[in-house]
Amino acid sequence: MLIKRLIMSVPAITDVLTGKHPVGEPITVQGWIRTRRDSKAGISFLAIHDGSCFDPIQAVVPNDLENYQDDVLKLTTGSSVKVTGTLVESQGKGQSFEIQATHVEVLGLVEDPDTYPMAAKRHSIEYLREQAHLRPRTNIGGAVTRVRNTLAQAVHRFMHEKGYYWISTPLITGSDCEGAGEMFRVSTLDLENLPRDDKGSIDYKEDFFGKETFLTVSGQLNVETYCCALSKVYTFGPTFRAENSNTSRHLAEFWMVEPEIAFADLGDAATLAEEMLRYVFKAVLDERADDMQFFQQRVDKTVIERLESVINSEFVRMDYTDAIEILQNCGKKFENPVSWGVDLNSEHERYLAEEHVGGPVVLQNYPKDIKSFYMRLNDDGKTVAAMDILAPGIGEIVGGSQREERLDVLDQRLEEMGLDKEDYGWYRDLRRYGTVPHSGFGLGFERLVAYATGIANVRDVIPFPRTPKSAAF
């Protein structure tokens, strides 16, 4: 009975390689071939991966299996197999366990090995991007996917342990006043035959929702409502920006973590962000040591020590005003001159994070004129309680603020920025009905994955990247 169950069950390769399967017992694994090596000693070696861990398992296949000539010798990189045999301690170096195969069932061959896009060799990361459907089968694709998963699970776990509720804010929004960037229109109107009103304008009353709708650029405004009821909340979902951004740091569809904390000031938000980064990086180092080893070797020789340094050190916090002074006095020539009031450019942010601090830095209290209407005005009347966390190599990874909870000040800010109060009805209600100080931030999830893996381009850390002129797959 026990034996039968072992034969029937198909363990994940990670469990087999970590010693969770008894040696000497029957075993079956399923997966894809990474490499096949033939030995004239009368055996072939199959390296089989199933995505459950970085390393493939080795199956030793004797050439007296009845389908050796017809099937086994046809296996090439990418073929899928079901291998049955006995788990044994490996005679060779490089792995502790291997499978002495008694049956090899070919599930699917590669129809033309000559043109299979994924050779058992190094491919450029740009090429892999064009093969997004096969990319997850590669070492790097699998490793990124597992680390991304660990980060996402760790975010949820961290928030849960801290008593935060996950709020599913809508992806379709009716307000075009979110103000964080260009939006994608959501419509079921026939573009070839648009309905018109009396004035000849497009009649959105005829559209699906009876009004103009868009994909959200941020869940923040919506999640503030739940914050002002459940106190500690966050959103974690996709957001969409129709900006024509062509950089290694931008996607048209990306994921964002947005905590929102009631009864909290800017410092509380920065502390939460810092604790979260520590927590999730520690999870990655603990749970994905195999994948991180790979990134360290092949992608970025300093990733692991970088994550360790984030885990073990306090983030430097710096006021915008002090940062300006540092930039002005550092003796470095910048393309864009620095003076109080200007928005910092990449070169400035990079100098602060990479050279001046040498690690993540929390920049806070920016001039109000370069920030959003909802950020809380400081007592100086010139700055707002906003913060960005700048990470070396990536730039802005977190952007947050204390929200303006005073209705009169909020209204004045709306007016200053030429925004219509009427458009912010329910948002203003939060300030009219039991307003509380609250703060929050947005963490770009792909930037987080990029930072954690050392991969330079966010297009390589999301399964199917959407960027201007590109929505393949």
Added chain:
RNA sequence: UCCCCUGUAGCUCAGUUGGUUAGAGCGGUGGACUGUUAAUCCAUGUGUCGUCUGUUCAAAUCAGACCAGGGGAGCCA
């Protein structure tokens, strides 16, 4: 969107001062060898030279436009 660079075999790239048959490594295939480790050794095939238009007797090579990719900038997460 702006500036710069790139686009040649399945992949990574070399080359062509315009002129008969376009090269290498890797991968694939065949063989040798080996409890092998993206093995090693020998042999071997492969190309609308990104697309379109133009200049020319002749364009993969020159010019223009377009498309795609990369780096940087802006927007931001």
